[in-house]
Amino acid sequence: MAELLDAEVTPDVVRAGWPEGDPALVGDAWRKLAAVGVTGTLVPEDLGGLGLDENSLVPMLAEIGRSGLPVPAAETIAVAAPLLAGGHLPGVLDGDTLVTAQLGDSDLVPFGQQAALVVLRDGGALRLFPRDALVLEPCVTTDGSRGTARLVSRPEARDGMVLTDDPAEVDGAWQRGVLGTSALLIGLADRMLTLTVGYVGQREQFGRPIGSFQAIKHALADALVGVEFARPMLLAAAWAQSQRSDEATARTSRAQTSVAKVLASDAARLVARTAIQCHGAIAYTTEYDLHLYAKQAWALIPAWGGPAWHRARVAEFLGASDD
Amino acid sequence: MDLRWSRAEEAFRAEARAWLEANVPRDLPPVHTPEGFAAHVAWERLLHAARWGVVAWPERYGGRDATLWEWLIFEEEYYRADGPPRITQNGIFLLAPTLFEFGTAAQQDKYLPRMSAAQDLWCQGWSEPGAGSDLAAVRSTAVRDEARGGWLLSGQKTWTTRGGFCTHLFGLFRTDPAAERHRGLTYFLVPLDTPGVTVRCFPRLDGDEEFAEVFFDSAFVPDEDILGGLNDGWRVAMSTTGSERGLTLRSPGRFLRSADRLLELYRERPERSLRDQVVQAWIDAQAYQMFTLRQVTAIAEGAKPGAESSLNKLFWSELDLRLHETALALLGQDGELDGAWSRGFLFSLAGPIYAGTNEIQRNVVAERLLGLPRKLGGHAFRAERDGGRAARRGGRTAGRRGNAGRGPSRLA
Numbered sequence: 130m131a132e133l134l135d136a137e138v139t140p141d142v143v144r145a146g147w148p149e150g151d152p153a154l155v156g157d158a159w160r161k162l163a164a165v166g167v168t169g170t171l172v173p174e175d176l177g178g179l180g181l182d183e184n185s186l187v188p189m190l191a192e193i194g195r196s197g198l199p200v201p202a203a204e205t206i207a208v209a210a211p212l213l214a215g216g217h218l219p220g221v222l223d224g225d226t227l228v229t230a231q232l233g234d235s236d237l238v239p240f241g242q243q244a245a246l247v248v249l250r251d252g253g254a255l256r257l258f259p260r261d262a263l264v265l266e267p268c269v270t271t272d273g274s275r276g277t278a279r280l281v282s283r284p285e286a287r288d289g290m291v292l293t294d295d296p297a298e299v300d301g302a303w304q305r306g307v308l309g310t311s312a313l314l315i316g317l318a319d320r321m322l323t324l325t326v327g328y329v330g331q332r333e334q335f336g337r338p339i340g341s342f343q344a345i346k347h348a349l350a351d352a353l354v355g356v357e358f359a360r361p362m363l364l365a366a367a368w369a370q371s372q373r374s375d376e377a378t379a380r381t382s383r384a385q386t387s388v389a390k391v392l393a394s395d396a397a398r399l400v401a402r403t404a405i406q407c408h409g410a411i412a413y414t415t416e417y418d419l420h421l422y423a424k425q426a427w428a429l430i431p432a433w434g435g436p437a438w439h440r441a442r443v444a445e446f447l448g449a450s451d452d
Numbered sequence: 453m454d455l456r457w458s459r460a461e462e463a464f465r466a467e468a469r470a471w472l473e474a475n476v477p478r479d480l481p482p483v484h485t486p487e488g489f490a491a492h493v494a495w496e497r498l499l500h501a502a503r504w505g506v507v508a509w510p511e512r513y514g515g516r517d518a519t520l521w522e523w524l525i526f527e528e529e530y531y532r533a534d535g536p537p538r539i540t541q542n543g544i545f546l547l548a549p550t551l552f553e554f555g556t557a558a559q560q561d562k563y564l565p566r567m568s569a570a571q572d573l574w575c576q577g578w579s580e581p582g583a584g585s586d587l588a589a590v591r592s593t594a595v596r597d598e599a600r601g602g603w604l605l606s607g608q609k610t611w612t613t614r615g616g617f618c619t620h621l622f623g624l625f626r627t628d629p630a631a632e633r634h635r636g637l638t639y640f641l642v643p644l645d646t647p648g649v650t651v652r653c654f655p656r657l658d659g660d661e662e663f664a665e666v667f668f669d670s671a672f673v674p675d676e677d678i679l680g681g682l683n684d685g686w687r688v689a690m691s692t693t694g695s696e697r698g699l700t701l702r703s704p705g706r707f708l709r710s711a712d713r714l715l716e717l718y719r720e721r722p723e724r725s726l727r728d729q730v731v732q733a734w735i736d737a738q739a740y741q742m743f744t745l746r747q748v749t750a751i752a753e754g755a756k757p758g759a760e761s762s763l764n765k766l767f768w769s770e771l772d773l774r775l776h777e778t779a780l781a782l783l784g785q786d787g788e789l790d791g792a793w794s795r796g797f798l799f800s801l802a803g804p805i806y807a808g809t810n811e812i813q814r815n816v817v818a819e820r821l822l823g824l825p826r827k828l829g830g831h832a833f834r835a836e837r838d839g840g841r842a843a844r845r846g847g848r849t850a851g852r853r854g855n856a857g858r859g860p861s862r863l864a
Contacts, residue, residue: 184453326822341825343811346818353817354766361742364453388735440731447734449718449727 130165130192137161138196140418146199146274152243156224159200162193163224171211171305177222178210183305183370187312187363194316197422199274201229201240203309203433208232208302209248212255212292217246228257231280232303232433239432241265241278248292248302249284255299256289263288272424300379303433304370304386310433311363311386311393317426318356318393318400324419325349325404328411345407352403355396363389384446387439394436397426455745457525464518465525471502472533480536484660489617492539496570506544506568513560514568520748528705539614543567543574545701547622550639554680554688563641577609577623577642577666578689584611585812587624588633588686592668594625594640602674603627605640605648608667613806615664616653619644624685637685641677648672658798701807702768704741710775710796711737714782717793721782730782733775740767759820762813769803769810776800 137158145154162168170185172178179185186207193202209228210221220226229244231237232255238247242265247258262285265278293299326349329340339345366389369382401423405412412419430436444450457465477495481488499505500514508523509515518526538544544567551560566572583589592607605625612621621642628636644651648671653664680688711734718730744764747757757764776797780787787794804810818824 322822326824330823330825338825340818343815346822346824347811347814349822349824350766350814350817353822354763357763358736358739358743358767361746362739364746365455365738365742368453368455385738388738391732391735392739437728440728440735443735444727444731447715447731449715449722449730 130167130189133161133165134192134196134198138198140197140421143197143199143274143418143421146276148273155199158198159227160224162198163222167193168206168210168224169222170206172213172218172222176214176218183308183367184364186305186309187367190309190312191316191319194313195320197317197320197425199276199425201227201244203306203313204228204230204239204244204248207305207309209246209257209292212248212298212302213257217257220245230306232306236280237268238265238278238280239428240276241280242267242276249280249289250299251286251289253296253299254294255292255302256286257292258284258289270428272428274421274425275428297373297379300383301370301373304383307386307390307433307439308363308366308370310429311359311366311389314393314397314426314429315356315360315363317422317429318352318397320422321400321404321419321426322349322352322356324422325407329407339407348403348407352400355392355399359389359392359396362392365389380446384443387434387442387446390434390439391436391443394430398430401426457521461521461525464522465529468504468526468529469533471504472529472535475502476533476535482660483537483539483614484616484662489539492536493570495536496538496540500569505540505570506548509548509564509568513564520751524703524705524744524748527703528708531705531709534709539573540567540570541701542576542613542618543572546576547574550622550679550688550691553691558676559641559679572620573614573618574620574622575612575615575618575664577612577621579611580608581610585809587689588637590624590626590637592623592625593629594627594638594673597672600672600674602672603638603640604670604672605642605668606670608665610665611806612664612666614662615644615651615666616662621666622679624689627685628683631683634686636683637689638682639679639685639688640673641679642671642673646671646673657801658795702764704737704744707737707740707768707771707775710772714775714779717779717782721784723782726778726781729774729778733771733778736767736771736774740771743767759816762808762816763821765807766810766813766817769800772800772803
């Protein structure tokens with residue numbers, strides 16, 4: 130998986146997701162991932178998927194995050210694919226069809242400019258809409274590979290197909306979206322840290338690599354602490370999700386998932402900031418690759434509930450809420 | 453990941469919880485008073501008699517042959533029950549792992565049973581007035597005494613926690629003054645009643661008169677009290693520092709308990725502007741627990757924690773400080789009063805200093821986990837320098853082509 134991504138998702142492919150890039154490069158890479166089963170990770174084997182559970186999501190999506198491939202990976206793999214059946218599924222499994230989702234209160238739809246299918250929350254149900262049935266207005270975003278569109282008006286329910294109206298399933302889909310996004314963030318953090326370690330080991334000032342200075346070492350050590358202490362929590366949240374069977378286990382799983390998103394978001398934010406500072410001015414040109422990953426991270430930190438929102442959920446879980 | 457405890461582990465937890473609930477003493481006097489010292493020793497002997505003192509040790513040394521997971525469970529239960537501070541900790545958590553790894557059978561038989569029974573209390577003799585973060589600058593010497601078959605120790609150790617009432621010291625002494633800094637050091641086990649050893653206590657910032665400086669004036673130690681090889685002390689000591697920084701000294705139970713206490717405090721005195729800090733402390737305690745569970749899994753599969761223990765140390769020490777700062781903020785004006793939180797706060801300030809300052813830990817993480825260049829100047833850089841020239845020749849876009857590869861395996 131890591132090797133495939135290294136080979137297929139070069140920084141040029143990430144750039145291809147930006148305006149004026151060639152989106153076919155992104156599509157080709159996605160199809161190659163789909164060919165090894167990635168999009169069907171959570172899809173039952175008898176429907177053509179890998180039949181795995183949430184525990185597989187974290188390493189899988191962390192690798193995709195690390196690659197920077199600009200696709201709605203969490204939305205397609207973690208949220209939508211396991212809810213799909215019938216006509217839409219083969220296209221998703223083949224990588225021909227991108228699915229995105231907005232299950233929160235925002236009217237911004239990530240990859241709403243590219244995805245053929247959009248999952249939206251409609252009261253207590255999740256509905257699947259063809260993009261053509263929605264009024265979507267392209268947005269200019271900090272991360273140019275994000276393809277965000279604004280949902281101008283709420284769609285007619287009859288234009289969408291109900292994927293599920295079972296509260297437990299809706300909740301499960303939400304939790305998987307949060308966890309998948311957390312894993313993407315950890316992967317992005319990993320990539321930024323790797324780039325930075327490589328750079329500060331080469332870049333010389335005052336006659337020595339700047340990575341030999343303690344000011345750089347200490348900043349990067351703290352960044353690594355953030356990543357390394359988030360990662361096991363993501364695995365724990367995935368495990369909790371895979372054990373959901375009743376309201377009590379779902380409640381624990383929700384809290385663990387919120388904890389994971391807080392840690393992953395804060396780690397990614399710290400790494401992005403540290404990576405830019407340790408690079409110095411070269412981080413500030415878009416000719417250098419760092420910004421590609423940092424901007425993806427900045428979009429994912431507030432997505433699926435930002436750290437402040439998830440802290441509030443943890444506060445509720447702990448009975449420390451006064452909201 | 454499988455976070456289920458086995459039936460045996462659940463039974464172990466239940467047994468530990470029941471025993472601790474029935475036996476943990478309340479409100480012991482402070483350790484540094486004579487009656488407090490006696491009470492803490494009595495508690496250790498009670499733990500030992502019930503074989504709860506060193507659960508992960510072999511039975512013949514007073515343990516239960518418990519797994520590392522069971523040890524973590526015991527620690528959780530110990531802190532949950534508000535068990536007293538362990539005055540045996542420098543022996544059982546720091547020296548013992550080293551004795552198990554490097555000690556001879558005779559040394560293990562001589563020291564481990566007395567250590568677990570709190571008959572010997574151990575303190576650590578690392579730091580000196582001129583050797584703190586730069587531990588390899590140790591100047592205390594050991595001079596050969598051929599006639600008696602041993603060594604004469606001279607010099608001074610300092611910041612020796614509980615040195616005032618410990619009975620033994622483990623420490624580093626320079627046996628080969630001609631050797632390069634890290635070489636030429638030897639790890640000695642020294643009874644503090646050895647003639648020529650003087651202990652002077654001095655007070656600490658948190659009010660405990662627990663520090664000591666220990667003076668050695670030609671104190672004789674026989675050959676059999678060298679731990680590990682002659683002039684191999686640095687390597688042996690590093691195994692102790694791994695334990696000290698990592699999970700054996702600071703298990704997650706301690707921080708889970710503190711985070712729960714902080715939540716209780718918040719519920720008693722809610723202050724909306726501090727809620728996120730309280731929640732974050734709890735989140736971080738969970739993160740530490742999951743990190744250590746993964747670490748224990750790796751150790752059980754044969755990995756050695758090594759430099760990774762510096763990650764533990766950075767995380768728990770900074771967490772402990774933030775947690776106590778938050779508690780004091782919740783207490784408002786009452787935070788100036790002496791109490792568990794204000795004392796805990798003062799102690800938490802020491803966390804980023806003891807067991808190797810956090811600056812040293814960050815160096816270890818950067819150099820050994822991230823692979824950043826080690827030395828200041830010298831040929832250590834030649835390789836990087838050549839790489840750097842190549843990158844510069846490529847101009848600004850060299851980075852774009854060059855940085856797609858994977859970094860150190862650590863990050864993979």
